[in-house]
Amino acid sequence: MTQASSSAPKKMITDVFVEGARKGWNIGAMSTIPNVMMAFIIIKALNVTGALTALGALFQPLMVLVGLPGEGAAVLMGAIMSMGGAVGIVMGLFSEGILTGEHIAILAPAIYLMGSTIQYAGRILGVIGTRGSLYPILFGICIANGFMAMFVMNLLV
Amino acid sequence: MSATDDQKVTIGNYIALAFAVAFFSGLLQSNEWYGVFDFTTLNGTFGSIAGGMFRGTGGDGARDGFLFALTLVPTCMFALGMINVLEHFGALKAARKLLSPLLRPLMGLPGSSGLALIGSLQNTDTGAGLTKNLMEDGELTEKESEIFTAFQFSGGALIVNFFSSGAVLFTLTNADGSMAVPTSIGLTVGVMFIFKIIGANILRLILKAQDKKVNAQAKVA
16 A cells, blocks of 8 residues: 555645545445444343343453443453444443443453454454464454453553 | 565654654643644544534434444544555554564564564455465464464454544543543553554464473374
């Protein structure tokens, strides 16, 4: 990408910005909006059925170790499917008053460190041709990274 | 062509990188004049409509999700616009130059992985493709590629993913209008980057332990 931009005729800096902003628009329209909307629907469904409270109670003992309410587990589960979706879940729980700004600071790095791994197993491990026996270890490292980051963020905020 | 020194890195590139670090770190967040060099300050806030927020209050489900997601789009566009500009000025080239000599001590990887590493921060497919090429060219051994994969797999395409969805978390406000998240974008990116490196080293240790075990078994046999 950099090579292409340096060899092309001189672009106005504003054009370069607009080109990036257009990428942002495409991500926003094609990925963020559908993902966040889906996350809000999931939160609504979990709330209506009472599953969110149950999930919160179930994961409370684990999440309390990193300074989060049990419902924070919903964010991490969502993250494994999609980083953008997990951000939507965070927003939904923030709106409901279940997560505070401190909780979000703790969760933010973990969402990305363990995020989209289901998808990336094909796009990274599959493409590079990683040995199948390493898959569980690599998934484990992502989850461990997420928990270690939450632990550190809990100390920092 | 070596993957590390195919392009000259100029002082301007380093300035662009330093600017990128300062711009997203939150250090200059302020309504004073120097706030012009801060992402969150320039990202601004939504105004209120008849005393409420554009999104309204008390909504839920798909409709609330849609309106809320719409409020995320400007931040996403602004962040990727700025990243494109910083990339244009060679900030990532400078980052690669600075990182390459650190790869061996940090993760046991050759400096030639620098381009793939920077590529992987922007796009998972770029990172994976370049890594595959390095293996085919004999630049990476199998073990090195596995360690490198652990780095890429946790926090894949970190920069683009984080700035297109995570950065908006830092613009959330409490009911009283104060910033909700008590930390900066810069600190969060730093923590993620450190744990990506730690994750790679965990695999490095596991592979070393596995090797020892195999060698010990071979000796016994």
